[in-house]
Amino acid sequence: xxxxxxxxxxxxxxxxxxxxxxxxxxxxxxxxxxxxxxxxxxxxxxxxxxxxxxxxxxxxxxxxxxxxxxxxxxxxxxxxxxxxxxxxxxxxxxxxxxxxxxxxxxxxxxxxxxxxxxxxxxxxxxxxxxxxxxxxxxxxxxxxxxxxxxxxxxxxxxxxxxxxxxxxxxxxxxxxxxxxxxxxxxxxxxxxxxxxxxxxxxxxxxxxxxxxxxxxxxxxxxxxxxxxxxxxxxxxxxxxxxxxxxxxxxxxxxxxxxxxxxxxxxxxxxxxxxxxxxxxxxxxxxxxxxxxxxxxxxx
Numbered sequence: 001x002x003x004x005x006x007x008x009x010x011x012x013x014x015x016x017x018x019x020x021x022x023x024x025x026x027x028x029x030x031x032x033x034x035x036x037x038x039x040x041x042x043x044x045x046x047x048x049x050x051x052x053x054x055x056x057x058x059x060x061x062x063x064x065x066x067x068x069x070x071x072x073x074x075x076x077x078x079x080x081x082x083x084x085x086x087x088x089x090x091x092x093x094x095x096x097x098x099x100x101x102x103x104x105x106x107x108x109x110x111x112x113x114x115x116x117x118x119x120x121x122x123x124x125x126x127x128x129x130x131x132x133x134x135x136x137x138x139x140x141x142x143x144x145x146x147x148x149x150x151x152x153x154x155x156x157x158x159x160x161x162x163x164x165x166x167x168x169x170x171x172x173x174x175x176x177x178x179x180x181x182x183x184x185x186x187x188x189x190x191x192x193x194x195x196x197x198x199x200x201x202x203x204x205x206x207x208x209x210x211x212x213x214x215x216x217x218x219x220x221x222x223x224x225x226x227x228x229x230x231x232x233x234x235x236x237x238x239x240x241x242x243x244x245x246x247x248x249x250x251x252x253x254x255x256x257x258x259x260x261x262x263x264x265x266x267x268x269x270x271x272x273x274x275x276x277x278x279x280x281x282x283x284x285x286x287x288x289x290x291x292x293x294x295x296x297x298x299x
Contacts (some may be wrong), residue, residue, distance in 0.1 A: 003072065006235050008047050009010040009228065013064075016179065018223075023053065023165075024111075024165030024167055024171065024175075024237075025107075025111045025114050025115060025116065025117055025164070025165055025166045025167075025171065026116050026128075026160050026161065026165055026166070027107060027116075027117045027118075027119065027127050027128065027166045028045065028116070028118050028119065028121050028127065028128055028130065028142070028156075028160050029118075029119045029120075029122055029125055029127035029128065029129040029130070029131070029137060029139055030042055030071070030118065030121075030129070030130050030132070031117065031121065031122070031123045031129055031130070031131055031132065031135050031137040032131065032133040032135045033056070033132075033133045033134075033135050034131040035133075036133030036135070036147060036148070037132060037133075037147050037270040038120050038132060038148070038150025040121060040123070040149075041132065041148035041151055042057055042118050042120050044117050044148065044151075044153060045153070045156075046118060048153055048157065049115075049116045049118070049157070050299075052115065052116070053114070053115025053116060053119065054113065054114045054115050055114065055115070055116045055117075056110045056114040056117045056118075057118045057119075057120065058103065058106055058107075058110075058116070058117060058119045058120070058122075059117070059120045059121060060103075060120060060121025060122045062118075066085075067095050067097050072184065074087045074097070075114065075248040076098075078097060079145070082098075083098055083099055083100070084096065084097070084098030084099075085097050085098065101282070103119065103122055103125055106203075106224055107119075107166050108166075108168045108170070109290070111166050111167065111168045111171040111294070112168070112170045112171040112173075112174040113174070117166070123135065123136075123137045123138065124138045125137070125138060125139060126138050126139050126140075127139040127140075128140050128142050128154075128159075128160060128163045129141055129142065130142060130143050130144075130145070130147070130151060130241070131143075131144045131145075132144075132145055132147065132148060132149070132151075134145060134146070135252045137156030138184070140163070140270070142156060142159045142160060142163070143155065143156050143159070144277065147224065164244075167241045167243075167255070168255070169190060169192055169241065169252070169255050171189065172190075172239040172241060172257040173188060173239075173257055175239055175257075176188065176236075176237035176238070176239050176257050176258070176259040177239075177259065179236050179237035179259055181236035181237070181259075182236070182237075182259065184236065184238050184261055185237075185259045185260060185261060186260075186261055186262055186263070187258075187259075187260050187261070187262055187263040187266040188258070188259050188260075188266065189257075189258050189260070189263065189266035189267050189269070189270045190255065190256065190257045190258075190270065191254075191255065191256040191270050191271075191273070191274045192252050192254070192255055193252070193253050193254035193255075193274070194250060194251060194252050194253060195208065195209050195247050195248065195249045195250060195251055196249070197249040197250065197255055204289045204290055204291060205249070205289060205290055205291050206249050206287055206288070207248065207249060207288050207289060207290060208247060208249060208288050209246075209247050209253070209284040209285055209286065209287055210245065210246050210285070210288065211242070211243065211245065211247065211253070211283050211284065211285050211286075212244060212283070212286075213244050213281075213282065213283045213284075214282035214283075214284075215284050217282055218281050218282050218283065221280050221281045221282065222240050222277065222281050225240060225273065225276055225277060225280060225281070226238045226239075226240055229258070229269050229272070229273055232265065232269060234260050234261040234262060235258060235259075235260045235265055235266070235267035235269050236260075237257070237258075237259040237261060238256075238257065238258050238269065238273065239255070239256075239257040240253045240255070240256055240257075240273060240277060241254065242254045242255075242277065242281065242283060244283070254277065256270050256273040256274045256277065257270075258270050258273065262277070284296075
């Protein structure tokens, strides 16, 4: 299935004194056969992107990780049955090993704290990607090259910045908490909308929804809605986010986050925010069930 995209707005350019600016996390995949220079390209990207923000990298391993040294404490933890083990030092970093870790969950965990995530491997992931050595990936191709040295980094980064970011509820909450007015806030209220599989027990199951947006106008409307909500008394920061593309049943699709002085103001702004987002932002929804598919606005 195609990758999902998103539209959103948040108070991302006003920060508490001393807080480092942090923008929505952009994700880039690097795919290619062995010896095509994937790791070399990841190194070049990490160096260049580090001038713009915090960078995380993710590597797809074809073998079990060997970070744990046999006989050491962390290895003994794993051998004893721990599902995840972290090794932390006071000042020299940390490492972690574990089982059942998906790429999506990893990116979700990185989103609140990093501006960029560069993913090496994962040919089947639906990410913005660079394809090296003729290897075709499942994601949206931003650039193709035979070798890492042939990639135009400046053009690639400019194209990446224009793609939709990887957003999570936790990342949006972290962003509003960086508001310059956070010291006056006593409440954060959130709304999360998810894809419902059924309206009633006897309904045919919905497999996924596909959302499309009216480019330009959708962003304009959501920015205006954010500004209107933030103009309310006792509301300090608002983040709105709606995914587009294919969203499977059970997945989260829309978020509203409000930082306010008091809970009453936060609750009212969240409720009004989701109601107006659904009514005012031009999004088109196709529903796909086990036996049919249809655009909601046609029924």
